[in-house]
Amino acid sequence: GENVEQHPSTLSVQEGDSAVIKCTYSDSASNYFPWYKQELGKRPQLIIDIRSNVGEKKDQRIAVTLNKTAKHFSLHITETQPEDSAVYFCAASPFSGGYNKLIFGAGTRLAVHP
Amino acid sequence: NAGVTQTPKFQVLKTGQSMTLQCAQDMNHEYMSWYRQDPGMGLRLIHYSVGAGITDQGEVPNGYNVSRSTTEDFPLRLLSAAPSQTSVYFCASRLEGNTEAFFGQGTRLTVV
Secondary structure (H helix, E strand, O other), X not given: OOOEEEEOOEEEEEOOOOEEEEEEEOOOOOOEEEEEEXXXXXXXXXXXXXXXXXOEEEEOOEEEEEEOXXXXXXXXXXXXXXXXXXXXXXXXXXXXXXOOOOEEOOOEEEEEEO | OOOEEEEOOEEEEOOOOXXXXXXXXXXXXXXXXXXXXXXXXXXXXXXXXXXXXXXXXXXXXXXXXXXXXXXXEOOXXXXXXXXXXXXXXXXXXXXXXOOOOEEOOOEEEEEO
16 A cells, blocks of 8 residues: 655754755555645644646745655745744555545654744 | 534543544535544544445554444544554545545544
8 A cells, every 4th residue: 555754754944944844655656745734732734735747836935846756745845934833744645545545644843943 | 614523622531432533524525534643653544435325444444433424424433442542533524626635623532
């Protein structure tokens, strides 16, 4: 089955710096890759996603890139702010499960220091 | 429009007890799913449903049962609770034709 690995597990940056989180997946047929942000004690919330027919997607300060050949995708956050501090999860959706089977990475705890 | 609502928020069970975690959504979403979240392991899919009367297993289904008698509700049953089921449980729903999953606020379950 699908397996998703996420790195790093913790990331500490200064306000204004960029942050990059990387994920690799095992199932080459996976076709949907969302990123979720979870603040302490809160529910996960979708921040950006990308489908397998797109190489890059951007939404203001966040962007996601996908390399299907290498089976990895990355989240890029520019001009980080203290409110970006949270745990970020990547996920992949195996083709066989449609969009219902999201396989998540273990998460990255991002700390943005003022 | 409350979104996805889970009850209870917190629960402590003794080993061997049974209970049902409730999940309800008022967005008329066809797809619903249950995840458990453990430290350092992300979210793992337990069971999911593509519509009333249809359910399927996820990554970690053992020890859990589900049913979907209505579009709105998707309860998760623990038949005989074990300490290994101590976790935070999230319910999520999605509208057909849309990829975004909306999560409930979670249920923190402790089995002693």
